[in-house]
Amino acid sequence: MSFLEYAPAPESRSILSLRDEYGLFIDGAFRPGTGGGFETISPADESRIATVAAGSDADVDAAVGAARAAYDKTWSRMSGRDRGKYLFRIARIVQERARELAVAESLDNGKPIKESRDVDVPLVAAWFFYYAGWADKLDYAGAGADPRPLGVAAQVIPWNFPLMMLAWKLAPALAAGNTVVLKPAETTPLSALIFAEILQQADLPPGVVNIITGAGATGAALVRHPDVDKVAFTGSTAVGREIARAVAGTDKRLTLELGGKAANIVFDDAPIDQAIEGIVNGIFFNQGHVCCAGSRLLVQESIHDELVDRLKSRLSTLRLGDPLDKNTDIGAINSREQLERIRELSRIGEEEGATRWSAECEIPASGFWFAPTIFTDVQASHRIAREEIFGPVLSVLTFRTPDEAVAKANNTPYGLSTGIWTEKGSRILAIADRLRAGVVWANTFNRFDPSSPFGGYKESGFGREGGRHGLLAYLKSGAQK
């Protein structure tokens, strides 16, 4: 027996008590939708998890109506201190039910349990704790004295970090005194529906948070709804553009957090073993389904060969498989559609002349899977160096000088994040100043904290989430009544 074939260590699903069918969470209670239903499946084996309602225009209208009533009657009138109490309560219940939420997330999304357990769910609790603390201190948020909430926020979130994106959106909106209608992604509604139960458990006043499931049409109806004051969206740049068009000409406030094609810049004096870990974490974390993923590796030409060799041997140790197994490093691709896109762009990469290498791993018979892959000999003009793949695929490019590194890193329509690896502190500061990206990580990658603002330049969107800045997206100055 090989020790490295660790015996299976699956997290038990028995902690979940799922319903067979879920309705829409409107005005504090679940009710059947009027737009039909759809199944949510586990991407790891394509098995059905539950049937979920698809919100119709009428359902959206009811949800916005409930949010408006709750805004007018309770939430906007409540003291910040009392709102904070609810948020603290939610944060604590998230911690208490952390294991259940992690299992649900991995089951529905396909991400490894070690990530949902150690990253996603703890950050969800951290986000609520952080903004709970802000609720009674809004005077210090930078929006002037006695700032006011915006009203009803329409929030549409993606499938890559279902619960974490929910927390990023809900926590600042609620702390600031807004009420919310939130639409989780079509393929990953499960954790949001369990979260609705947590809201009931926390006794949050009805209508303050409404969760309506559905596909693109439901989201479109929500952001177009005339009684919405604020639209917040995280997802693809294409959909972001549509939303911007739909919102144009109205007085709705808008924040968009869209795609990325982040450069991870490795200089020849980098702490090499940690840089390898950072590269792996940058692009293979969450199967590369990360908008700020370090999908373009810019490595100084003088260390290219050594670094690629080390990277390949490290990738060979990654374990792909059952997302619920505690030793899984790479889980399932979230949907067939996404898998097709990753395959398509990888095929194009090969056609364009890049050299493909994939880690050898056993691909399960059912479900959606893609082995960790790196492309070398990638040129800046290749599509795999330009387009967001949103999968476990890394494009390796080289540079010769710091100037060239900066020029190549910035040469993208996106600008969400970048990474710099060097032992020279002065170089980190100098380069970071010149990078056109919302987040610059130095000697690390994909680290998140509720106190740190996150958001993009250029086609990666506008507005910031997290920190004091994240609060400003949900407040207007007191003078602006």
Added chain:
Amino acid sequence: MTSNALEGVRGSRLAAVEVLGGVPDDVTLRRYLHGLAGVDAVGLEQRAAALGTRSIKTSSKAWALDRIVGLIDLTTLEGADTPGKVRSLVAKALNPDASDPSCPRVAAVCVYGDMVPDAIEALGAAHGDPDDGLVSVAAVATAFPSGRASLEVKLADTAEAVAHGADEVDMVIDRGAFLAGRYALVFDQIVRVKDACRREDGTSASLKVILETGELTTYDNIKRASWLAILAGADFIKTSTGKVQPAATLPTTLLMLEVVRDWHLATGERIGVKPAGGIRSSKDAIKYVVTVAETVGEEWLQPHLFRFGASSLLNDVLLQRQKLATGHYSGPDYVTID
């Protein structure tokens, strides 16, 4: 650099001169060691913590526990050590679990140099190579644990232990010299001690070089000291004496394993790693086993390439073994004190 030491280098380790690109004087060593890629402390500790979250269950756990027993250097290094204490330690090494004769033996017993004859006598026919199911005798030497003595004293200390029949010598480096940047002095001493490990028949006791990482304090220093020790001829690099806190930690051991991996890539030679001190629970020890397997590969999990320097660890592993076999936990009175 004395001519004797250079001879040692030429004899046993042409690789060093080749890797360094010159004779190992202060200038060459400094240039080489300070040219190594730096270590990012946060990243290293994160990686170690991630390896520590592996979930080792059922058959993997059973294998790991047995392997841990077989990799232990069961140690007593007290001023109060007596022949009786050493005999008791040896009895435990040979038969760790009184209730289970199938329990593997430990790899070695580790004692002060003057206790080596007692250990060998107590082991009797069971004294030998752990690869053959026998138990080795390791002796700490070179003015352990401080290393503050003249080279002559250190060499005499080593030679005596080897003459008494020690199979392995655990030496300490001169941390003062290392921190003062006198790399050639440290190098020279390791070469000379290695030389003193030679036996009359031409064979040699295995040399473990203790870096005392708790006194080197930075990961960059630990990385440089690891390379220095290997270049000078160490068969094993060992974290700590156990007399200084912090002793072995998972990030430190991971870093040393990475050095050993890189040395193997560069020269094809396999060097051993021994974390020592502070590893008390099976749970912790399994994290080390995982770290070894995922960093340098499973083939390193054998007595000539990996050891645990420990004393109280053994009983916790035995309790866990009993639990796996019987399904319930016993208690400290169901394993023997040595």
